[in-house]
Amino acid sequence: MQTPQFRHFGLMMSALLIVAMVLSACAPAAQPAAPAQQAAAPAPAMEGEWTLAKAAEPYKGTSINCVFLDRPGYRAAIELIPEFEAATGIDVNWEIMPYENSREKQVLDFTGMTGNYDCVLIDVVWIGEFAASGWVVPMQKFMDDPALADPNLNLEGFFPILLESFGTWDNVVYGLPFDNYSGVLFYNRCMLEEAGFDGPPATWQELMDVYGPALTKDGKYAYALQSRRGETQSADSFMRMIWPFGGSLLDENFEPNLTSEESLTGLNFRQDLMKYMPPDIVEWDHDETVQGLAQGNVAMITEWSAFNAYFTNPETSKIVDCIDYAVEPAGPVGPRPALGGFSLGVSANSSPEKQAATWLFIQWVTSEAKAKDYIRAGGVSGRMSAYEDPELQAQFPYFAPLVISWKEYGNPVFRPRFPEWPAISELIAQTGTEMMLGSISVEDGAKLLNDQIRQILDAAGYYSGQRPQLQ
Amino acid sequence: MSRQRVNWPAISLIAPAVIVLLVIGIYPLLFALDISFRQYQLTKQYLGTGYVGFQNYVAVFNDPLFWQSLLRTGQFFLLTVPLQVVFGVLIALFIDGVRWRPLSFLMRVLLVVPIAVTPTVVGLIGRLLFNRDFGFMNYLLSLFNIPPVSWLGEPLPAMLTIALVDIWQWTPFVALVMLSGLSMISQDVLESGQLDAGRGWNLFRHVQAPYLLPGLTAILILRTADILKLFDMVFVLTRGGPGVSTELVSVYIQRVGFRVFDMGVASAQAILLLILCIVLSRGYIRLFYREIEA
Numbered sequence: 001m002q003t004p005q006f007r008h009f010g011l012m013m014s015a016l017l018i019v020a021m022v023l024s025a026c027a028p029a030a031q032p033a034a035p036a037q038q039a040a041a042p043a044p045a046m047e048g049e050w051t052l053a054k055a056a057e058p059y060k061g062t063s064i065n066c067v068f069l070d071r072p073g074y075r076a077a078i079e080l081i082p083e084f085e086a087a088t089g090i091d092v093n094w095e096i097m098p099y100e101n102s103r104e105k106q107v108l109d110f111t112g113m114t115g116n117y118d119c120v121l122i123d124v125v126w127i128g129e130f131a132a133s134g135w136v137v138p139m140q141k142f143m144d145d146p147a148l149a150d151p152n153l154n155l156e157g158f159f160p161i162l163l164e165s166f167g168t169w170d171n172v173v174y175g176l177p178f179d180n181y182s183g184v185l186f187y188n189r190c191m192l193e194e195a196g197f198d199g200p201p202a203t204w205q206e207l208m209d210v211y212g213p214a215l216t217k218d219g220k221y222a223y224a225l226q227s228r229r230g231e232t233q234s235a236d237s238f239m240r241m242i243w244p245f246g247g248s249l250l251d252e253n254f255e256p257n258l259t260s261e262e263s264l265t266g267l268n269f270r271q272d273l274m275k276y277m278p279p280d281i282v283e284w285d286h287d288e289t290v291q292g293l294a295q296g297n298v299a300m301i302t303e304w305s306a307f308n309a310y311f312t313n314p315e316t317s318k319i320v321d322c323i324d325y326a327v328e329p330a331g332p333v334g335p336r337p338a339l340g341g342f343s344l345g346v347s348a349n350s351s352p353e354k355q356a357a358t359w360l361f362i363q364w365v366t367s368e369a370k371a372k373d374y375i376r377a378g379g380v381s382g383r384m385s386a387y388e389d390p391e392l393q394a395q396f397p398y399f400a401p402l403v404i405s406w407k408e409y410g411n412p413v414f415r416p417r418f419p420e421w422p423a424i425s426e427l428i429a430q431t432g433t434e435m436m437l438g439s440i441s442v443e444d445g446a447k448l449l450n451d452q453i454r455q456i457l458d459a460a461g462y463y464s465g466q467r468p469q470l471q
Numbered sequence: 472m473s474r475q476r477v478n479w480p481a482i483s484l485i486a487p488a489v490i491v492l493l494v495i496g497i498y499p500l501l502f503a504l505d506i507s508f509r510q511y512q513l514t515k516q517y518l519g520t521g522y523v524g525f526q527n528y529v530a531v532f533n534d535p536l537f538w539q540s541l542l543r544t545g546q547f548f549l550l551t552v553p554l555q556v557v558f559g560v561l562i563a564l565f566i567d568g569v570r571w572r573p574l575s576f577l578m579r580v581l582l583v584v585p586i587a588v589t590p591t592v593v594g595l596i597g598r599l600l601f602n603r604d605f606g607f608m609n610y611l612l613s614l615f616n617i618p619p620v621s622w623l624g625e626p627l628p629a630m631l632t633i634a635l636v637d638i639w640q641w642t643p644f645v646a647l648v649m650l651s652g653l654s655m656i657s658q659d660v661l662e663s664g665q666l667d668a669g670r671g672w673n674l675f676r677h678v679q680a681p682y683l684l685p686g687l688t689a690i691l692i693l694r695t696a697d698i699l700k701l702f703d704m705v706f707v708l709t710r711g712g713p714g715v716s717t718e719l720v721s722v723y724i725q726r727v728g729f730r731v732f733d734m735g736v737a738s739a740q741a742i743l744l745l746i747l748c749i750v751l752s753r754g755y756i757r758l759f760y761r762e763i764e765a
Contacts, residue, residue, distance in 0.1 A: 100710075104729045111513045129514055229712035280603045280624025282713040297604065419514060423731050434714040437626065 056088035066119035073179035076379030129419035131169035175343025177382030181304035183338030190322035212276035244331025416471035511735035559645025594707025626716030
């Protein structure tokens with residue numbers, strides 16, 4: 001028989017156990033500490049012509065770990081990796097993770113100094129945070145080492161906007177462009193032709209006034225703008241609609257600019273355009289949007305160029321013969337296509353040997369020599385020379401709008417790259433979705449966001465002069 | 472005074488469990504308690520990690536989003552747990568009444584299946600079932616000429632969706648606990664109860680229900696803790712959206728802890744949940760727990 005004291009103790013212990021389980025799910029995994037930035041191991045001087053095999057000789061048997069996503073560019077790299085391993089003896093491992101978890105996992109790895117990842121995946125909007133925190137090694141260390149730097153590295157061979165946005169922070173290169181995107185208008189040419197159009201809309205207004213009514217019928221929709229809460233809402237939906245109408249997140253004085261007439265026009269346009277989108281568009285992520293077009297349910301989408309492989313593969317697309325491409329429609333200030341993508345960097349927490357091996361891999365996989373193979377395998381290279389190949393141009397017709405977007409309309413601050421962006425992105429993701437649902441007006445939402453963004457930037461020291469106004 | 476003998480065999484048997492409990496349960500709790508009083512922003516290490524007193528707790532108390540998410544969690548609890556208890560009791564009574572043992576056994580096994588599915592998979596299944604264009608739920612509605620519902624794209628349907636999925640997954644657990652309560656009733660008690668109270672509602676109310684109260688208390692405590700930390704299924708299904716309509720408190724804490732990386736504030740939020748959980752558990756025990764006098 002239980003005594004009252006024992007029962008009391010037992011109940012208390014049970015309650016404590018339960019809450020301990022609640023908390024253990026929420027507790028951080030690691031103690032933060034300033035990461036030690038380690039220099040790359042000095043490699044022996046090379047004799048004769050530089051070759052990858054000779055450069056990799058001291059690191060034979062070294063194993064490096066990369067952060068990859070489940071996207072075509074990474075599958076392309078995985079296809080090429082055996083060639084690198086055979087040439088160098090360096091083992092390249094990769095961990096595929098959802099985009100939404102990739103920053104979290106890497107930040108915990110950096111701050112916990114667990115050194116799980118040597119080859120760091122840097123989204124365009126993380127470069128400021130990763131670089132300013134000292135989590136990635138400046139590439140100059142390796143480029144200055146003749147034993148490690150390929151004489152044909154040719155940084156000028158990257159599209160300038162890609163190297164500048166994805167890999168550079170405060171004039172220092174931390175990563176080389178790897179998985180490179182521009183927003184492109186993907187459209188179902190057959191659907192447009194059936195509706196009497198001989199080409200895609202040139203402007204957003206035309207899309208709304210002419211194409212929208214004609215193509216939205218019988219359960220099919222003229223356009224889909226991926227708007228799920230998260231970076232998809234903040235980058236792909238919210239920011240995409242501000243820029244073509246002359247708006248911006250920050251003005252020239254680094255003040256929030258969402259309540260400007262131009263920004264509000266763009267956001268209100270998005271509200272109006274929703275009548276030509278699927279009703280549950282606020283739950284559409286990249287997958288749903290790509291599938292919407294690939295299955296013939298949506299006539300047009302503005303998506304990252306990297307998703308092209310889905311539309312040209314008969315196993316994943318019903319519109320292989322109907323897919324076509326154009327630059328994103330223009331607003332009153334012209335086209336302002338979305339810019340996004342990832343560079344690869346070297347973790348400051350890795351050992352000097354792993355850092356050197358990682359550099360060799362990054363240098364190789366982003367090189368001009370491998371660019372065409374990477375493209376053929378489904379990747380989107382950042383090397384200009386690859387896009388001049390007539391054979392590839394014929395094979396990949398989306399090259400033309402992609403190159404035009406990068407060369408003529410590329411916007412390096414499409415999303416600010418400072419360390420505060422992730423916090424701001426969270427706020428935009430929430431309020432932006434609420435705007436689309438009508439639970440807050442565009443004007444009130446923009447004002448709320450302006451106030452919140454200013455508070456974040458003020459607390460970070462951008463207005464007191466403690467930090468340079470870089471974005 | 473005689474020296475008490477140390478029972479080494481018993482200690483050696485219990486010690487591994489206690490050590491594991493201390494390492495994976497108590498240490499994280501104490502760690503979270505410690506950093507809840509510190510400035511602890513992982514991505515802003517230049518700010519340091521010094522003690523800031525109750526500053527994080529004040530920030531939580533002044534954060535309307537935290538309270539809104541907690542209120543939403545309460546609504547979710549009220550939406551799911553009463554239905555789980557009602558359906559769980561009905562299922563348990565039904566299975567208890569089945570006299571053909573193979574069928575009874577099969578039904579008990581089937582009850583375990585939803586519980587055994589990991590929450591992430593449940594979320595993925597939910598995204599397919601409740602998809603507006605090709606989901607099974609809208610297919611069912613179409614059989615009755617009901618237009619498709621944007622289950623995951625509008626606030627109220629989204630909340631109903633995560634509630635339905637939770638009810639699907641956890642009603643069998645409630646049924647199993649209730650079934651164990653019913654199995655404690657001896658045949659003598661049942662027969663004399665039938666003589667005194669008859670069958671049906673009276674029998675349930677006066678004879679069977681008292682045996683279910685200890686199980687009900689356990690269910691309330693466990694489900695409260697479960698719902699306070701419910702994250703995977705909701706995150707996969709709706710990511711807390713659309714807007715904030717399904718942002719339960721655990722999703723919000725994850726956002727603060729692992730998106731903004733403000734671990735100090737996130738830990739303070741978790742400690743407050745701990746206190747809430749203890750208070751609710753004590754309340755359930757006081758209200759519902761009764762020893763059965765055979």
